[in-house]
Amino acid sequence: MEKFEKMTAIVAPLDRSNVDTDAIIPKQFLKSIQRSGFGPNAFDEWRYLDHGEPGMDNSQRPINPDFVLNQPRYQGAHILLTRKNFGCGSSREHAPWALLDYGFKVIIAPSFADIFFNNCFKNGILPIVLDEAKVDQLFKEVEASEGYQLTVDLSAQLITTASGEAIAFEVDAFRKHCLLNGLDDIGLTLQHVDAIKAYETRRQAEAPWLFS
Amino acid sequence: MAGKTLYDKLWDAHVVRCDDNDTCLIYIDRHLVHEVTSPQAFEGLRLAGRKPWRVDSVVATPDHNVPTTGQSAGVAGIADPIARIQVATLEQNVHEFGITFFPMNDPRQGIVHVVGPEEGATLPGMTVVCGDSHTSTHGAFGALAHGIGTSEVEHVLATQCLVQKKMKNMLVSVDGPVGPGVTAKDIVLAIIGRIGTAGGTGHAIEFGGQAIRDLSVEGRMTVCNMAIEAGARAGMVAVDEKTIDYFRGRPFAPKGELWEQAAAAWQELVSDSDASFDTVVRIDAASIQPQVTWGTSPEMVVAITDTVPDPASESDEVKADGMRRALEYMGLDAGMNISDIPVDKVFIGSCTNSRIEDLREAAAVAKGRTVAATVKQALVVPGSGLVKKQAEEEGLDKIFTEAGFEWREPGCSMCLAMNADRLEAGERCASTSNRNFEGRQGQGGRTHLVSPAMAAAAAIKGHFTDVRELQNI
Numbered sequence: 056m057e058k059f060e061k062m063t064a065i066v067a068p069l070d071r072s073n074v075d076t077d078a079i080i081p082k083q084f085l086k087s088i089q090r091s092g093f094g095p096n097a098f099d100e101w102r103y104l105d106h107g108e109p110g111m112d113n114s115q116r117p118i119n120p121d122f123v124l125n126q127p128r129y130q131g132a133h134i135l136l137t138r139k140n141f142g143c144g145s146s147r148e149h150a151p152w153a154l155l156d157y158g159f160k161v162i163i164a165p166s167f168a169d170i171f172f173n174n175c176f177k178n179g180i181l182p183i184v185l186d187e188a189k190v191d192q193l194f195k196e197v198e199a200s201e202g203y204q205l206t207v208d209l210s211a212q213l214i215t216t217a218s219g220e221a222i223a224f225e226v227d228a229f230r231k232h233c234l235l236n237g238l239d240d241i242g243l244t245l246q247h248v249d250a251i252k253a254y255e256t257r258r259q260a261e262a263p264w265l266f267s
Numbered sequence: 268m269a270g271k272t273l274y275d276k277l278w279d280a281h282v283v284r285c286d287d288n289d290t291c292l293i294y295i296d297r298h299l300v301h302e303v304t305s306p307q308a309f310e311g312l313r314l315a316g317r318k319p320w321r322v323d324s325v326v327a328t329p330d331h332n333v334p335t336t337g338q339s340a341g342v343a344g345i346a347d348p349i350a351r352i353q354v355a356t357l358e359q360n361v362h363e364f365g366i367t368f369f370p371m372n373d374p375r376q377g378i379v380h381v382v383g384p385e386e387g388a389t390l391p392g393m394t395v396v397c398g399d400s401h402t403s404t405h406g407a408f409g410a411l412a413h414g415i416g417t418s419e420v421e422h423v424l425a426t427q428c429l430v431q432k433k434m435k436n437m438l439v440s441v442d443g444p445v446g447p448g449v450t451a452k453d454i455v456l457a458i459i460g461r462i463g464t465a466g467g468t469g470h471a472i473e474f475g476g477q478a479i480r481d482l483s484v485e486g487r488m489t490v491c492n493m494a495i496e497a498g499a500r501a502g503m504v505a506v507d508e509k510t511i512d513y514f515r516g517r518p519f520a521p522k523g524e525l526w527e528q529a530a531a532a533w534q535e536l537v538s539d540s541d542a543s544f545d546t547v548v549r550i551d552a553a554s555i556q557p558q559v560t561w562g563t564s565p566e567m568v569v570a571i572t573d574t575v576p577d578p579a580s581e582s583d584e585v586k587a588d589g590m591r592r593a594l595e596y597m598g599l600d601a602g603m604n605i606s607d608i609p610v611d612k613v614f615i616g617s618c619t620n621s622r623i624e625d626l627r628e629a630a631a632v633a634k635g636r637t638v639a640a641t642v643k644q645a646l647v648v649p650g651s652g653l654v655k656k657q658a659e660e661e662g663l664d665k666i667f668t669e670a671g672f673e674w675r676e677p678g679c680s681m682c683l684a685m686n687a688d689r690l691e692a693g694e695r696c697a698s699t700s701n702r703n704f705e706g707r708q709g710q711g712g713r714t715h716l717v718s719p720a721m722a723a724a725a726a727i728k729g730h731f732t733d734v735r736e737l738q739n740i
Contacts, residue, residue: 071589071592072585072586072589073464073465073564073589075564075702075704077683077702077704077705077706077707078704078705078706081706081710082683082684082685082707083685085303085331085685086303086332086347086349086350086352086353086685087349087353088306088307088310088352088353088356089307090307090310090417100705100706100710106692106710109349110349138585139465139585140464140465140468140498143464143465143498144400144495144702144704145399145400145683145702146304146398146399146400146414146415146416147303147304147416148304148307148398148416148417148418151416166465166468168465168468168498169468169469169498169499169500170400170413170414170415170416170495170500173416173419174416174418177416177418177419178418227288227290227432228288228290229286229288229290229430240418240422240430241315241317241421241422241425241426243430244292244422244425244426244428244430245425245426247283247284247292250283250284250292251283251292251294251320251426251427251428254283254294255294255427258280258294262392262529262532263525263528264390264521264525264526264528264529265296265390265392265393267521267525
């Protein structure tokens, strides 16, 4: 996993609540056995005017000009600003894979669905929860100013706006440590092999039917 | 000291270690695997030269991509080449790593959340994970069960553990008995309508109260299945005699002396009477009517006797905007009667409602009646080969086919339309599945979530109907 430290980038606003993982990456693209290549199909049903299928040349497909991410001013955005309960529904990790492949490294919302939130950290994406009033303010600022950028500093847990306003955010200490260092969870867990084995020995005595 | 909730007990029994930040490793007893969310996890194991920690804890079956006709041809019979590769990849992976597997033409194959309990691979008191959000289903048996992403699938394969922080405790108590004609599906849709799709975020929900205790274990599975639609990764119901009886004699269940020992331990899997919950929601069961969703989120739900809600009467502007968007997508006008909405297709199946009890419930409505001429297709897709077999022994397949329903082979089918079963743009479906998101059942398709009985009633009438009228209630 790539390390996440500090970034300054254009912000794209997706002004909807309850954006589900079916919308982020529709089911027909889940048939891939790879982890990469989902970016061109992120938000496929909103982004294109035709029906997308795996294997199509996406550069030849008709673009939906009304979809916000298709607007020229948001090209190259690495920060997604959205509304509450982002990423609800299916546990598909293809959703963060698609967002990351599209270019998003940070997602800001008033709340996230649990599984999606967790999946983001496993892939080097930083999901940031801010209160609704602050998210509202950022939506207004993004829409008012073309090329609007934010700076996100994970180690300081601060977002800085172009006007210099600093917004603090919370992040779990363990997840922060993993993101900052690009750490693989499995490697960390395997440092505790003895504890896992000790648990198994104890548990097998208590509940042998679980090991039969 | 306050007592423990069921979730507290399950959590405590599975903690391997915690760091000083309360991030814990919890031990996983059962890992269910299907073809869609596992290939990248197996590839990760291979690249790192790792092996599954406890291969006997893993059970796999293909479900999302499998066609619901011609399954006897096996993987080679899957017409879609990309889907075929994905199912074939699962077969290669289970063989390479030595994992218990129910392939396409095995009678035990089916939707992973139907197969797990049916085989006794899910047991009370277990931690159960699967790369699928509807893993919450297994909580119906007093298990701690939740969906995980593919990175976590790899993590559990490699370490038998998950990295987790403890969730909060939520109790949803459905008090008193439900009225006649009201099913488990109506109960859970009413709960989601009440608490919203983010109502359970950060919580493990225990469903309790008389209406939940009165349900069969199959009905409890329907309720826990949709805990994720209320935002909770895990839903659960306390163990009682019905739970224990369900597992007697199932292939993976303990036998003999071990059975006695297990069954005694399972009795403890209830919340203590003095346990405290962070959040408590009480719902009067008698107030619950048969439910129909009208929008593009499971929380957009009303009773069959209601009308389509009006965004103009919603004071929250973001919410009103979402309602307007949903009405436009669904092709509905505020104020119309739910019972006037016509349907093009009907889908009875999915991990929410494809068990034998669901099929009996739908067949009782379909019996001696005919699918309306305006309905283009009415599918019945049993949840597993064994459910299919039992239904056929009971003659349910004949009832359905004589009424004009199509009787299919097991799989996830039109719940998410990864196989050939799908809605075309603009088509409206009465569906017993769990998600009415935009495009879920096919791009531009319009999904209304209902119970199996309500879906059968919609098929017969050609529009949503209060099933109680057909049941003479």
